[in-house]
Amino acid sequence: xxxxxxxxxxxxxxxxxxxxxxxxxxxxxxxxxxxxxxxxxxxxxxxxxxxxxxxxxxxxxxxxxxxxxxxxxxxxxxxxxxxxxxxxxxxxxxxxxxxxxxxxxxxxxxxxxxxxxxxxxxxxxxxxxxxxxxxxxxxxxxxxxxxxxxxxxxxxxxxxxxxxxxxxxxxxxxxxxxxxxxxxxxxxxxxxxxxxxxxxxxxxxxxxxxxxxxxxxxxxxxxxxxxxxxxxxxxxxxxxxxxxxxxxxxxxxxxxxxxxxxxxxxxxxxxxxxxxxxxxxxxxxxxxxxxxxxxxxxxxxxxxxxxxxxxxxxxxxxxxxxxxxxxxxxxxxxxxxxxxxxxxxxxxxxxxxxxxxxxxxxxxxxxxxxxxxxxxxxxxxxxxxxxxxxxxxx
Amino acid sequence: xxxxxxxxxxxxxxxxxxxxxxxxxxxxxxxxxxxxxxxxxxxxxxxxxxxxxxxxxxxxxxxxxxxxxxxxx
Numbered sequence: 001x002x003x004x005x006x007x008x009x010x011x012x013x014x015x016x017x018x019x020x021x022x023x024x025x026x027x028x029x030x031x032x033x034x035x036x037x038x039x040x041x042x043x044x045x046x047x048x049x050x051x052x053x054x055x056x057x058x059x060x061x062x063x064x065x066x067x068x069x070x071x072x073x074x075x076x077x078x079x080x081x082x083x084x085x086x087x088x089x090x091x092x093x094x095x096x097x098x099x100x101x102x103x104x105x106x107x108x109x110x111x112x113x114x115x116x117x118x119x120x121x122x123x124x125x126x127x128x129x130x131x132x133x134x135x136x137x138x139x140x141x142x143x144x145x146x147x148x149x150x151x152x153x154x155x156x157x158x159x160x161x162x163x164x165x166x167x168x169x170x171x172x173x174x175x176x177x178x179x180x181x182x183x184x185x186x187x188x189x190x191x192x193x194x195x196x197x198x199x200x201x202x203x204x205x206x207x208x209x210x211x212x213x214x215x216x217x218x219x220x221x222x223x224x225x226x227x228x229x230x231x232x233x234x235x236x237x238x239x240x241x242x243x244x245x246x247x248x249x250x251x252x253x254x255x256x257x258x259x260x261x262x263x264x265x266x267x268x269x270x271x272x273x274x275x276x277x278x279x280x281x282x283x284x285x286x287x288x289x290x291x292x293x294x295x296x297x298x299x300x301x302x303x304x305x306x307x308x309x310x311x312x313x314x315x316x317x318x319x320x321x322x323x324x325x326x327x328x329x330x331x332x333x334x335x336x337x338x339x340x341x342x343x344x345x346x347x348x349x350x351x352x353x354x355x356x357x358x359x360x361x362x363x364x365x366x367x368x369x370x371x372x373x374x375x376x377x378x379x380x381x382x383x384x385x386x387x388x389x390x391x392x393x394x
Numbered sequence: 395x396x397x398x399x400x401x402x403x404x405x406x407x408x409x410x411x412x413x414x415x416x417x418x419x420x421x422x423x424x425x426x427x428x429x430x431x432x433x434x435x436x437x438x439x440x441x442x443x444x445x446x447x448x449x450x451x452x453x454x455x456x457x458x459x460x461x462x463x464x465x466x467x
Contacts, residue, residue, distance in 0.1 A: 007437040014441020022449045047462040079464070112464040153462045196456040209453040219450075220457060
């Protein structure tokens with residue numbers, strides 16, 4: 001053979017050096033804030049765009065935004081707190097930052113469809129030692145609870161923190177995790193998870209390729225790469241495409257008449273099952289009460305509950321006003337009871353949306369910029385009160 | 395059939411190298427040292443390329459196979 005053959009020693013040396021170098025690079029970029037001017041994880045840099053931000057990546061963003069002398073305010077929760085119908089320059093968390101002033105640093109880690117125990121909660125928990133003065137804000141629909149280790153689409157963030165030992169021991173959650181992973185139906189997932197998380201812990205491959213995908217070229221097919229010329233574009237070049245819900249051009253889109261019946265049903269239907277009429281008003285059925293109290297109590301580790309603010313919102317008056325007087329009466333009880341249950345479970349909780357107009361919403365649940373400003377005005381005093389209560393400025 | 399006459403100027407003897415034979419480039423023999431260097435370089439580069447591919451595959455196998463499509467309720 002005239003061409004030199006492969007020499008195993010050199011090959012394996014190159015392989016080992018390559019993996020070590022990539023692992024080091026992944027670790028390095030994972031701890032570097034490569035999202036300058038971060039506002040939120042828009043759809044191109046979220047699981048909807050096949051981009052899966054890592055715990056390290058989110059922690060680096062928080063460290064990049066927040067000085068050690070500031071109180072870190074992490075906003076988690078779902079599309080309402082993410083700011084659907086709010087362009088990024090008018091997102092409600094920007095207004096919250098203005099109202100709170102320079103002693104606080106607000107970071108928006110909300111994702112569409114996420115629950116209180118998802119991404120933002122995990123990152124805040126992972127940063128508990130770096131930023132002991134922190135407040136976590138999330139929202140949840142009234143009388144709704146999820147697993148303590150998050151919802152399926154965003155659970156990857158929890159798994160990263162869990163397998164790398166960055167979560168607190170919390171018996172109810174640990175019990176749920178053990179039960180989930182030992183269930184025969186999840187064995188395949190458990191095996192893949194352990195393999196993935198263990199290799200990622202050493203090689204930091206997700207951090208490295210996220211950085212490549214954000215800064216240089218993105219290799220995973222998603223709805224953002226269907227056009228050939230955008231196939232490999234780095235995700236940093238995709239704009240946040242949220243629209244302004246107060247712009248008159250969207251007027252006919254907010255409340256399509258054909259959806260009235262369905263949306264109104266969504267506002268009121270859940271409560272019909274959970275409440276009994278009594279001579280003194282609507283009463284939450286004991287089974288629902290106990291189940292909700294337990295679920296809320298297991299959502300966030302005990303040590304972190306006192307610094308957690310849960311927001312429970314009203315739906316748009318457009319649909320609220322379409323409900324019967326009985327539905328509306330019960331609807332008021334639902335929000336009141338949900339706030340009380342979250343408080344009894346150890347959290348701070350408030351209701352928002354009272355007195356908002358239909359124009360403050362972009363649809364049934366999401367707030368337009370005017371509603372976002374009202375939300376920020378309701379949340380800011382609560383954040384200050386929590387900081388005061390926890391002695392953050394003593 | 396005529397028998398081929400032995401060459402008056404035969405090729406120089408092949409040195410005994412560990413698994414390597416000298417090549418010929420542009421009509422001139424390439425030394426065994428160059429061959430060893432090229433072999434090591436190629437092997438090292440192949441190892442680096444394999445590391446990159448393995449790293450990328452590990453990243454890709456960790457991604458969900460089903461897309462996440464958000465629907466608001």
